[in-house]
Every structure is written in C-alpha cells, then in structure tokens.
Amino acid sequence: MTPRPAGTLAQRKRQLVVDELTQAALGLLVRDGFDAVTVDEIAAAAGVSKRTFFRYFASKEDVVVQLLADLGVGMRDELARRPAEESPSTALRHAVWCSVDACADHGDRALHVVQLILRTPALLARFLERQAQWREELAEELARRLELDPADELYPQLAAGAALAAFHTVLQRWSDSGGAADAAALTDRAFAVIAPALDAVVRTGVSNGGPGAT
Incomplete structure (x- = not known):
C-alpha cells in the first residue's frame, strides 16, 4: 500500500x-x-x-486483494535488508512488522480492507493464496541468509510459514479490535511465542551440513 x-x-x-x-x-x-x-x-x-x-x-475479489499485494514484496525486501548477524526470529519479526505497520499506518481505509478480506470467505481464500506465494519468497531469502539448500532443508519453508502465521494472527487481532489494538505489541507477542523454534536452527543446526553443525 x-x-x-x-x-x-x-x-x-x-x-x-x-x-x-x-x-x-x-x-x-x-x-x-x-x-x-x-x-x-x-x-x-x-x-x-x-x-x-x-x-x-479479473474479478471483484482482485480489486480488494490487490490493495494488499505489495505486503509480501515488502516483507521479502525487508528480510533481505536485515543484518546478517541477526537471528532468524529477529530478522523475520522486522520483516513482518514492516507489512503490519504498512496496514496500521494507513488508518481506516486499510482497516476496512483488512476487515473485508478476513470476514469474506472468497476474499480470504484469495488472500491465503497470496500468502502461499509470499511463503515461497520468504523461504528463498531465508535459505540464502542461512546458506541452506531449500530443496533439501525443511527449515526455510517452515520458518517462513510460522512468520506468516504470526502476520495473519496479528492482522486478525488488530482487525477484530477495530484498529484499537497496538499492532507493534501484538507483533512482539506473536514472535515471542515462535522465536525459540525459529532460532533453534542457529543453536543446533538444521542438518549435518546446516549452521551450527559439528
């Protein structure tokens, strides 16, 4: 947006x-x-x-969903800009917050779009299709950052999926509150839950050839 x-x-x-x-x-x-x-x-x-x-x-669904089309690009680009030394959870939290903030910062118009999408089955289905595309893009960037082979390792897609689940949950809570909820605090809370799993790759390695392996 x-x-x-x-x-x-x-x-x-x-x-x-x-x-x-x-x-x-x-x-x-x-x-x-x-x-x-x-x-x-x-x-x-x-x-x-x-x-x-x-x-x-192509359809009236596209009119609404395209308003949020740039969010995935914003997440991927922000992840690519994060310092290499950051943990996966920190880098992904910043990437997700970049897109959450893009919604929260646009006031009532963005709120109405998000509410319409999340409350309309046809629109939600299209939005989830977009998120599936974003997951692939985030996974590719994560694999690059961690020097993993995305064709062999499960971590990039699982981590990208967890980050997008957090994104979707934050949007849902923010939408349900009518925009009154603190989107930044919600994002921090969501990543506090998933950070241990996201960062386990750094501590233990993904596989025999992954980061941290001995």
Whole structure:
C-alpha cells in the first residue's frame, strides 16, 4: 500500500482508472457487503463500463486483494535488508512488522480492507493464496541468509510459514479490535511465542551440513 512512481502518461492514466475503480469498489463493498455488490455497480460508481472494469481486474475479489499485494514484496525486501548477524526470529519479526505497520499506518481505509478480506470467505481464500506465494519468497531469502539448500532443508519453508502465521494472527487481532489494538505489541507477542523454534536452527543446526553443525 505504498505510493507508486509517477511513470509515463499512459501509466498515470491507467493508475487513475485503477484508483477510481478501487475507491468505488471499496466504498460499495464496505457499505453493502461483498456478496451484495456486482461488478456492474462498481463500474457504474466509477463512471466506466463493465468492459473497462475487466480490462483492469479479473474479478471483484482482485480489486480488494490487490490493495494488499505489495505486503509480501515488502516483507521479502525487508528480510533481505536485515543484518546478517541477526537471528532468524529477529530478522523475520522486522520483516513482518514492516507489512503490519504498512496496514496500521494507513488508518481506516486499510482497516476496512483488512476487515473485508478476513470476514469474506472468497476474499480470504484469495488472500491465503497470496500468502502461499509470499511463503515461497520468504523461504528463498531465508535459505540464502542461512546458506541452506531449500530443496533439501525443511527449515526455510517452515520458518517462513510460522512468520506468516504470526502476520495473519496479528492482522486478525488488530482487525477484530477495530484498529484499537497496538499492532507493534501484538507483533512482539506473536514472535515471542515462535522465536525459540525459529532460532533453534542457529543453536543446533538444521542438518549435518546446516549452521551450527559439528
């Protein structure tokens, strides 16, 4: 949910249409509920045709889920920037917090998007599909940091999955509180639970060839 660069005139025009469709869809979906709103109504509210809608989005689910699409990229990039000497739990906590903060820092709009996704089965399914992609990306970065072979070791995917479970749980608690819960404190609490398992790799090694092995 970060601002995009200006780009070319054609890109700016495209982004303007995307933004108008997104705003129209979000307003209707939050007010009336996901199942009650049609693509025709979203297109009409944005002042475009149904054909134009499908030029930019494959479905009304995509309109909502794409608002959180950059969160996975943000997590992966933040993990890649973390100091090499940091423990896996610390590096992953910072990576997850980067994306949680991106939601919490955008106020009511982000809160409404998160609530809509988590409370709508069709949207939640699409969001979980995105998280599966993020898990693969985080696992690749973890394997690189720890010099592990992701094809042989289980740790990278398991650790990435645990971090994303923490992310999802924090979003759920923050959403359920109507944005009143302290997202930073929730993130810290979540990682306090999973940190011992995440950092066991450093203390004992993943396998005979893993970090810390003798």
